Amino acid sequence: MNQPASQVAGDAALHPELLGMLACPRDRQALRQDGDRLLCPDGHIYAIVEGIPILLVPDVEQTHIEGTRSLLVAESGAALPQFNVGPGEIDPFVRNAIGATNGGLYQHLVGTLTEYPIPHLRLPAGEGRLFLEIGCNWGRWCISAARAGYRAVGIDPSLKSIRAAIRVCRQLGIAAEFVVGDGRYLPFRDEIFDQIFSYSTLQHLSREHVAQALSEARRVMRPGASALIQMPNVFGIRCLYHQIRRGFRDGRDFEVRYWKPGELLSVFSERIGPSELSVDGYFSLNPQVSDLHLFPARYRALVRASEGLRRVGRSVPILRRVADSLYVSSRKAV
Numbered sequence: 001m002n003q004p005a006s007q008v009a010g011d012a013a014l015h016p017e018l019l020g021m022l023a024c025p026r027d028r029q030a031l032r033q034d035g036d037r038l039l040c041p042d043g044h045i046y047a048i049v050e051g052i053p054i055l056l057v058p059d060v061e062q063t064h065i066e067g068t069r070s071l072l073v074a075e076s077g078a079a080l081p082q083f084n085v086g087p088g089e090i091d092p093f094v095r096n097a098i099g100a101t102n103g104g105l106y107q108h109l110v111g112t113l114t115e116y117p118i119p120h121l122r123l124p125a126g127e128g129r130l131f132l133e134i135g136c137n138w139g140r141w142c143i144s145a146a147r148a149g150y151r152a153v154g155i156d157p158s159l160k161s162i163r164a165a166i167r168v169c170r171q172l173g174i175a176a177e178f179v180v181g182d183g184r185y186l187p188f189r190d191e192i193f194d195q196i197f198s199y200s201t202l203q204h205l206s207r208e209h210v211a212q213a214l215s216e217a218r219r220v221m222r223p224g225a226s227a228l229i230q231m232p233n234v235f236g237i238r239c240l241y242h243q244i245r246r247g248f249r250d251g252r253d254f255e256v257r258y259w260k261p262g263e264l265l266s267v268f269s270e271r272i273g274p275s276e277l278s279v280d281g282y283f284s285l286n287p288q289v290s291d292l293h294l295f296p297a298r299y300r301a302l303v304r305a306s307e308g309l310r311r312v313g314r315s316v317p318i319l320r321r322v323a324d325s326l327y328v329s330s331r332k333a334v
């Protein structure tokens with residue numbers, strides 16, 4: 001994947017390796033490229049926009065308004081605004097989206113960002129293994145995965161986000177593949193990925209849709225493959241505060257859904273395989289230690305406290321119960 005297909009303009013052929021991974025999100029049959037379209041043997045047709053396959057299922061309700069927008073662009077074939085980002089500049093999408101995509105502690109960086117905040121991935125070195133991120137937005141975790149030696153593939157329902165991810169990767173010299181898709185209907189063949197990753201994404205879906213996305217994750221995982229998925233804890237200190245503010249009613253639309261640790265273990269074990277929980281962090285969903293230098297002093301103290309608690313929490317179970325952000329690690333049986 002040294003020459004990412006998604007960086008090829010117009011209706012040029014998709015990279016054979018990417019095409020070999022793709023499948024119809026409705027019926028999982030292999031797809032064939034015909035100019036700027038992908039065709040399924042059963043007549044399902046998907047547009048390729050600027051070299052990006054748009055593999056959303058149009059006849060279901062989208063999880064995010066940006067999914068609906070991506071479909072409209074694919075259908076209309078309208079010209080898209082072009083951005084020229086110079087060396088050392090921050091992509092305008094990332095500059096504006098940073099508060100929403102990385103959490104509240106990044107709000108002050110909207111418009112003032114001077115570097116891309118690329119987080120540290122809590123996974124072993126990739127050694128060429130195939131990595132799929134569900135809900136990749138502008139690609140920060142895929143970039144981290146590519147740097148750690150994974151062959152990274154990101155999906156997101158937002159064409160705007162995927163276009164930004166491709167621009168940022170091009171700027172940073174990162175080879176990764178990106179596809180517009182929906183976690184509930186993964187547009188990939190069975191049993192191809194070694195590592196699934198998702199951060200701050202499934203928390204926005206209903207329990208039913210999370211279960212559906214996990215079953216899909218299992219389908220595309222090779223036997224013995226792993227998934228690492230971040231989720232919010234209903235008993236987290238900061239999470240409790242947010243639930244009080246909304247009167248403990250269930251989340252709706254794109255609001256965060258809070259999960260009990262036992263509930264997470266049971267759904268992930270049932271849908272993927274043996275699962276365990278670890279702490280991602282406290283007080284927030286969730287700043288990255290690798291971004292410490294980007295925060296003002298008061299936030300740095302908070303992030304350091306979170307990291308301290310995470311370390312102590314390894315030997316103090318009660319602390320783990322009040323962590324706000326959890327990782328669920330699951331393995332698909334061989």
Ligand SMILES: [Zn+2]
Nearest residue numbers: 024027040044
């Ligand atoms: Zn089909």
